[in-house]
Amino acid sequence: MSASKPQKSGEVRIEHSLNEKEEEFVARRRNAVLQSLNKLKIHLSQDEVPNIALLGSGGGQRAMVGLLGSLVQLQKTGLLDCILYLSGVSGSTWCMASLYQDPNWSTELETVKDKIIQRLSSSKVSWTDAFAKLKKYYSEKDEKIFSLTDVFAAMVITTYVKEIDEHTLTDQWDQQSKDPFPIYMVIDKHCKQNNDGDPWFEFTPYEAGYSLTGAFVETSSFGSKFENGCKIKDQPEIDMLYLQEDPTSLPEDECYKVLMDLVDMNLSVLNGKDPSALDESIRTKLNKLNGGKRQMVQAKKMNLTDKKTAKQYMEQYTEDVYNDLNRCFSFWPKNIWTSIIKCLVDWIWGRNYDFLHNMKDKAVPSTLLESETRDYEDAGLLINSPYFSVLRKERDIDLIISLDFSEVDPFKVELRRAEASANSSNLKAHEEAACLNPSFWDKIEEWRKTYSTSKWPYSDVQMITDLMEVAGKNILNNEDNLLEQIHLAIKIHK
Known part of the structure; x- marks a missing residue:
């Protein structure tokens, strides 16, 4: 993994390298992964530790609850502490945002899980509170960047996640030390529609930016106004409620x-x-x-x-x-x-100021330099998996565990395409990735109807725990396969 040069606050960074702070965290996390693998009787040296990423697809609240159940079972098997990166889109980010509210959630997952279930089954955000949040979004933002994302985050997503989460990604991460590194994925609407530029946009605790292009800005500065690579006007950092907005599940x-x-x-x-x-x-x-x-x-x-x-x-x-x-x-x-x-x-979604506006850099597609604002959408509207974020060459991922909670398995469909574009896009893909599809076996159609993507928010405890149990069984049934893939990943990493 290659780290970036020191970055000045409020400036754009264009490099195919990891943020310096992410690099430091990865080094610490790899030590924890080494200890976890030793507990599983997988003995290896520090240099042989594989870089493992866990992906969560979209799928509304089904994805939120399914990912939670999967993580609980991964912890029980001792595999959760082997994960270096946790990346999600759409409904999976609802789960991630809830988890990372608790410092070191992965070491206290049973307690955190019970708290999330209690909130989903009993709490309710009043219309008065939701509208107060919408008014706050409206008052904080320049008129140019107010969008439907603000509206649906405040008025709709709150009905699913049953809270108004005003933590920011950077503030949330300040308390963390032992959990997998989180990556949230969206897409650039203009690039998707015009099939040019770079549609893949990631948010980490340290940086936000275009995964393939290698153009980033500090996450705390995303949404602020930039000119020629320098911040000229502050906007408040987006909060976790805004980052969870998902129009595909309404x-x-x-x-x-x-x-x-x-x-x-x-x-x-x-x-x-x-x-x-x-x-x-x-x-x-x-x-x-x-x-x-x-x-x-x-x-x-x-x-x-x-x-x-x-x-x-x-x-x-x-x-x-x-x-x-x-x-x-x-x-x-x-x-x-x-x-x-x-x-x-x-039809304005996710509008924010373009931090690349009027930059002059040949490494950046011209389409990303011209407009004052850009629109960002749920990644599920293009490909319902965040795999591009972890396939960046500089993250050097050896094994991907893909958990699919959508209608089809997006990772299986797109893996070949990722491999085909690896050379030109600075990506690294491996066929050895373990693709787990938590389908519901004999009762799959019945489960699909019960847990449809557009279903109204869950409130029944039994309904939530049943779905978590099914997702957990999928991990349990694939435990041997996962261990086998980890052994293969170690061979690759050597």
């Missing part, structure tokens, strides 16, 4: 459906398509939300060929929908509603 309540129909209607009019079906759908839902008291006047037939008039019509129509929704949620200030509608119309 249930479709009536209010959410109205907003989605409104987005589709704006797009239809923009493209000259008849919006009448969407208009009727919106009116039906608003009628239901308002207890049968229809408020909006009947729509007039618009001339779609007159773009200016159609745009003016939709601006007024959007305002009318806002007024109707505001009768249901009268405590929402108009300025916040207006910003939310704007974000919906433009």
Whole structure:
């Protein structure tokens, strides 16, 4: 592993190397891994210790609970202390964020697990508290970078994780010393859509940035405004609630459906398509939300060929929908509603200032240098696994344990693609990776329905513990396979 040069605070780092502090942590953690392997009667020297990464896929609360159950069983088998990196996307990050609230959670996992189960099964975040959090997001951020991620983190994710977690990643990590190194993964929306640049974006306790490009900024400075590689305006560090936002797992309540129909209607009019079906759908839902008291006047037939008039019509129509929704949620200030509608119309997720803006560096794709802001989305919208973060060459990973809680196994599907791109992308991939798929055997279809990705938040203790038990059995059934893969990884590392 190669460490970076010392970095000045508030400056962009462009290097294919590990952050200096990550390098120091890895050295300490490898000593702990050596002791754990010795306890498993795997005797080796310090230089032979393999670098093992554990991945958690997306899958909403199913992924959160499934990862927790898997980690509990890994601890019971003595394998958890052999893990160097823990990386997740989407629902798995909900579990990670909960775990890392407790210093050295991996040594007290039973206690931490019970606390998480109690919270998921009994706690509740009130709408008043959730809205207060949304207002805080709105007041802290520049208007340019307020997005739907702020809205759904405050108003929806809180209903799943049953808390408002205002810890930051850097503050959270200051208390840690014995746990695997966490990596959270998202994607750059522009790079994904245009198939250029580098879509893979990672957050660690020390740095946030583009995994393949090797362009990073201190995590505490992510979201701040940069110009030519230097920070020029502070924004508060994003908190763990924001980092857990996951639009792929949302249930479709009536209010959410109205907003989605409104987005589709704006797009239809923009493209000259008849919006009448969407208009009727919106009116039906608003009628239901308002207890049968229809408020909006009947729509007039618009001339779609007159773009200016159609745009003016939709601006007024959007305002009318806002007024109707505001009768249901009268405590929402108009300025916040207006910003939310704007974000919906433009489909703005995860917008933050681009810390690479106006830099002049040939090592960075030009598309990452040009815009003032970038949009970041749940990685599950591209590939539902964070494997790119651990396949960085400088992390020198010897073994990947991939836990899949999604509809299909994303790691198996993409492993060959990663190997094919390894040379050009500075990645290191190994076929010896142990890919574990915690499917539910004979009752798989029944389990899929019970624990669907879009299911409303779990509240039943038995439902949570049953899912944890199944995930744990998957680890137990694969214990011998894992040990075998560790032996192979040791041979690779020599």
